[in-house]
Amino acid sequence: MKSVPLHSRLTTLLLKSFTIILFFAFSISSYSQDVDAARQTEGRKLFKSLCTSCHKLDKKLVGPALGKVEERRENDWLKSWIKNNAEFQKVNADAAEAAEFDTSAMTAFPQLSDKQIDDILYYTTVGDPPKPGVVNEIGAGASTGSDGSPKWLIYILAAAIIVAFLIIASLLKTISELKGAPKTPGAIASLGEVWEGFKQNTFLKVLCTIFGLLIGAYVLFGTLFKVGVDEGYMPLQEIAFSHKIHAGDNKIDCQYCHSSAKHSKTSGIPSVNVCMNCHKNISEVSEDTKVEWDGVTYGKAELDKEIEKVYAAAGWDAEELEYTGVEKPIKWIRVHNLPDFVYFNHSQHVTVAGLKCQKCHGPVEEMDEMRQFSPLTMGWCIDCHKDTKVDLKDNEYYAKIHKELAKKYNVDQVTIAQLGGKECGKCHY
Numbered sequence: 001m002k003s004v005p006l007h008s009r010l011t012t013l014l015l016k017s018f019t020i021i022l023f024f025a026f027s028i029s030s031y032s033q034d035v036d037a038a039r040q041t042e043g044r045k046l047f048k049s050l051c052t053s054c055h056k057l058d059k060k061l062v063g064p065a066l067g068k069v070e071e072r073r074e075n076d077w078l079k080s081w082i083k084n085n086a087e088f089q090k091v092n093a094d095a096a097e098a099a100e101f102d103t104s105a106m107t108a109f110p111q112l113s114d115k116q117i118d119d120i121l122y123y124t125t126v127g128d129p130p131k132p133g134v135v136n137e138i139g140a141g142a143s144t145g146s147d148g149s150p151k152w153l154i155y156i157l158a159a160a161i162i163v164a165f166l167i168i169a170s171l172l173k174t175i176s177e178l179k180g181a182p183k184t185p186g187a188i189a190s191l192g193e194v195w196e197g198f199k200q201n202t203f204l205k206v207l208c209t210i211f212g213l214l215i216g217a218y219v220l221f222g223t224l225f226k227v228g229v230d231e232g233y234m235p236l237q238e239i240a241f242s243h244k245i246h247a248g249d250n251k252i253d254c255q256y257c258h259s260s261a262k263h264s265k266t267s268g269i270p271s272v273n274v275c276m277n278c279h280k281n282i283s284e285v286s287e288d289t290k291v292e293w294d295g296v297t298y299g300k301a302e303l304d305k306e307i308e309k310v311y312a313a314a315g316w317d318a319e320e321l322e323y324t325g326v327e328k329p330i331k332w333i334r335v336h337n338l339p340d341f342v343y344f345n346h347s348q349h350v351t352v353a354g355l356k357c358q359k360c361h362g363p364v365e366e367m368d369e370m371r372q373f374s375p376l377t378m379g380w381c382i383d384c385h386k387d388t389k390v391d392l393k394d395n396e397y398y399a400k401i402h403k404e405l406a407k408k409y410n411v412d413q414v415t416i417a418q419l420g421g422k423e424c425g426k427c428h429y
Helices: 006-050 075-091 093-099 114-126 151-178 191-199 202-224 243-249 272-279 300-314 346-352 378-387 396-409 417-421
Strands: 291-293 296-298
Touching: 006 114, 006 378, 075 093, 075 114, 272 300, 296 300, 378 417, 396 417
Parallel strands: none
Antiparallel strands: 291 296
């Protein structure tokens, strides 16, 4: 029998050891992520289709923020509230007290099973998987990592990598000694010996090269996919207009100013005449009004000057209470801007679909300075179409189509995507 050189045997052992460690680590990771991802995906789907019109995870919308709500209420209490809060209030004093915080009646969901509610509550605990480099405010607690996996799994993976490098260092030391290098005490060679052993091992060179290329490709494509995504864009406007004061404190409906959103492709920028409908009689703010603007807190004196800018734009003489005819248009800076090759119709979403403005623009009623809340990417839109179910109430036109598609896809209720919401021609023409 032909003997195999010890150098080759050690290299083979190195390959097998490294493969076993990686297989073990990724097997644990895949199993954990599959179990967590299944509940997270189902809970997210239900939350997006049933809850997002009134709730967010991290901020108050119409209703309270629901992030980690199970830390504030028991599971059975939440199930009773979700299934029929009106009936629950009659038999539970705590529920009746909770209802007093908001005059809006919550929709009952008796059709939801206990498992579906548990999935929704699980999603409110772990939240969405964060983007690379972004901390998940809901899920990144003491027990979970950035991808929703438990932290003990991250520790195991880190330990596996450390063990792998120790094995590699030990084997390289042995190889170096067999080739004539002086023996050194201890199981692990010095860094110099490790480097010499690495230079003589072609397998490790190839492995590190492949690993480096994969990491480089991941970073490159991650960077390229962020080009043109202006999430968080918040330009400084000419006038310190606070949506928090107007839409939040004063409860002015969004469509009072953006009146074309319900019947037009665009939402429209209100003319200064719309501002003057109120500000003919409101020339100053109350004493305790505060606005955070460009990192500075504006008080009454500064905000009264902002109203004067509106008067100058409209040509309004606040002393004589008449228009002078000398106008100076306000130069608003556009915040939300889709590419020219994308077709988006506000009326289709606001009037036909019945979506609230906050669905895309976030909690505008809490913003002093307007910013782009959502990424407005194609993937973000398609995810919404996949999660949103078609409302067929009093709509005979869709009834027949829905019946046929429901049978085709074997579902109870068809989503926008199944109705054609993923067709390229719907948004690109």
